[in-house]
Amino acid sequence: MEFFIDTGIVDEIKAAAKWGIVDGVTTNPTLIAKSGRTQADVIKEICAIIDGPISAEVIATDTVGMLKEARELTKIHDNVVIKLPLTADGISACHALSSDGIKTNVTLCFSANQALLAAKVGATYISPFIGRLDDLGQDGCQLIEEIRTIYDNYGFTTKILAASIRHPMHVRDVAMIGADVATMPYKAMEQLFHHPLTDRGLEQFLADHAKSQK
Numbered sequence: 001m002e003f004f005i006d007t008g009i010v011d012e013i014k015a016a017a018k019w020g021i022v023d024g025v026t027t028n029p030t031l032i033a034k035s036g037r038t039q040a041d042v043i044k045e046i047c048a049i050i051d052g053p054i055s056a057e058v059i060a061t062d063t064v065g066m067l068k069e070a071r072e073l074t075k076i077h078d079n080v081v082i083k084l085p086l087t088a089d090g091i092s093a094c095h096a097l098s099s100d101g102i103k104t105n106v107t108l109c110f111s112a113n114q115a116l117l118a119a120k121v122g123a124t125y126i127s128p129f130i131g132r133l134d135d136l137g138q139d140g141c142q143l144i145e146e147i148r149t150i151y152d153n154y155g156f157t158t159k160i161l162a163a164s165i166r167h168p169m170h171v172r173d174v175a176m177i178g179a180d181v182a183t184m185p186y187k188a189m190e191q192l193f194h195h196p197l198t199d200r201g202l203e204q205f206l207a208d209h210a211k212s213q214k
Contacts, residue, residue: 001175004053004183006163008032010045012186017049024052026105026127026163026183028083029059040076047077055105055125057083058093066093074102081105081124086114091121098122105161112146119156125181130174131164140164141173148178168192 002023005016008031016022025046032039043056054077058069066089070082081103084090094104098121105125106118110133118126128147130140147160159180165171168191171182 001179002181003189004055004161004181005189006031006165006183006185008035008042009186010035010042010049013046013049016186016189021189022050022052024054024081024181024183025050026055026083026161028057028107040073043073043076043080047079050079052079053081053103053105053125054079055081055083057107061085061087061089063089063092063096066090067096070097070102083107083127086118091117094118094123095121098124107163110143112143112150115143115147115158115160116150119151119154119158123158125159125161127161127163127183129164130162130170131166133164134166141170141177144174144177144179 003021004024004026005013005022006026007013008027013025032042035042039056043054046054056073058066060066060069066084073082074080082097083105084094086106086108094106097104103124105127106123107127109115109126109128115126128143130144133140133143144160144162151158161181161183162174162179163183165182165184165188167188171192174182
């Protein structure tokens with residue numbers, strides 16, 4: 001499974017990159033806005049830190065506008081993946097970009113039927129938002145399972161990118177189901193390292209070592 005960090009904060013990406021577990025980055029207009037910088041500047045800097053897929057989202061809501069923005073974003077770096085909304089216009093734009101060999105990430109997916117549409121037009125990634133479904137009392141991980149079954153049934157190559165991950169349990173669950181990628185905020189990624197018994201054991205090892213040095 002690949003790990004993407006979901007942020008627009010360059011300092012978080014630099015910190016996570018040191019762990020050696022980050023394969024790519026996902027951003028969106030909201031995350032970029034928190035940085036107080038332009039999307040082009042942020043994406044360019046991210047591409048210099050992480051040598052992997054970097055998702056940059058279009059702002060336009062019509063197909064023509066999306067394609068225009070996508071062409072500009074792909075000029076930033078070869079690793080840029082165009083992030084498109086799962087709408088009729090977004091799917092049309094995905095079809096056009098995929099036909100031209102441009103990598104895409106179809107986002108805001110909340111149903112298996114939506115994921116099927118993205119796969120049919122050759123999306124590189126589909127991003128089901130599991131945390132947002134959980135917030136509504138639904139089972140976000142069940143959606144990942146449904147998409148995995150459908151994609152396997154028909155041999156679709158679109159990668160399942162589990163998004164809106166809130167905590168380490170989400171990561172474990174989507175990994176067990178077979179998601180190809182998990183994208184998560186810095187905090188959730190940092191939490192993967194921790195377990196009370198690990199922390200307690202390390203404290204004991206250090207305490208025992210200190211005693212042996214006396």
